[in-house]
Amino acid sequence: MNAQRAGWYADPHDQAQLRYWNGSAWTEHRSPKHGGLTPAQDGPTGRWYFVITLASLGLLAAVPFFHAASRLDRPQTRKAGTAIAAVSIVGFVLIGLSPTDEAGDPTGWLSSLGAVLMMSVMLVASLLLFGLRREVYRPSSTAAPLPVTPPSGNQGAMATVEQARRRRDEARKLAATDPMMARELGIGRPDVELGYDDGGLLDLNTATPAQLSTVCGLPPAVAHEVVTARSGLGRFLVVEDAIVFGQVGEEHAPTLRDRGLVITDL
Structure with a gap:
């Protein structure tokens, strides 16, 4: 939203402040948010990225990456999602091919390798999703959010x-x-x-x-x-x-x- 009109907006780098957008770029003019001036937080916050990754034990960890790729129009993120999906599928298949013990639980080295792969997927995906979630669900420096009432005084x-x-x-x-x-x-x-x-x-x-x-x-x-x-x-x-x-x-x-x-x- 490079064509956004000039005005005071929530600072994309510090949500506790307002910052002035001059119509083409952020200026260095900032002001603390005061009561009644903070815009309401709307829409999802991206927490579901972590919920689906952990709840599926890594099997659906690629879904947030594909979602972020579509929102950010970033092919590299889509490639990362494809790689994560491939590893999680391999891990799931290895666990499925493992022999089972008397209780019906997977056992053997195939099961152990599959579990390691799934745990690695959950860990790596969760770490990467911290940054992606901020980019998708928070305003960027080139896209000002909804305007708020400008502060009075010198600023x-x-x-x-x-x-x-x-x-x-x-x-x-x-x-x-x-x-x-x-x-x-x-x-x-x-x-x-x-x-x-x-x-x-x-x-x-x-x-x-x-x-x-x-x-x-x-x-x-x-x-x-x-x-x-x-x-x-x-x-x-x-x-x-x-x-x-x-x-x-x-x-x-x-x-x-x-x-x-x-x-x-x-």
Whole structure:
């Protein structure tokens, strides 16, 4: 579920915490789970893997491996299941071919060898199933679980800023590769509501002084200077044009670089 929307989720490596998924990867923002925020545990937990292995004395130990292989789409796990099935069948056949004593119980070296094989199957399968069960029944780092209520405070604020930065980066990449689509989506045009969230970008070639002040934090006098410089040049070719020709000082230049955008035709 690489396309899962950004938000707070149960940390796949520590179920006692929440971790922020930015829409494409886990971030380092974490927060302890609080009362009422922990999502309910649903579905099976995979304990049946061990139950069927031990209850069948190893005869059905391959079943969990075939189940895990189908869930994880992993041919190697299927091969391991096939090997375990073959050994368990050999052990069962050896016990079946063994002579019996007066009480009807298998005896002799065939029986002993078969018992050793079955015990080995149970032991090896159980050890391998510890890891497989976690992979099948717990969320992976690339598949976020169901979202929970985001925590408040600094962690939530930091995650919101990070999400906006990611959206600005995505919008800039789109504008660079497909400027026509960027215009149709209204990227950098806060006055146009077309449903695309660009993270708060501003097209410096269409921005008004008021927008430059509101979005980029420029003082009114500096904002007017940027618009005047644009009129003199005809249009800005890069964001740095607005900074240099608009005489934007270094106290405001970083914000203009972060929020400003120039869409150029390819």
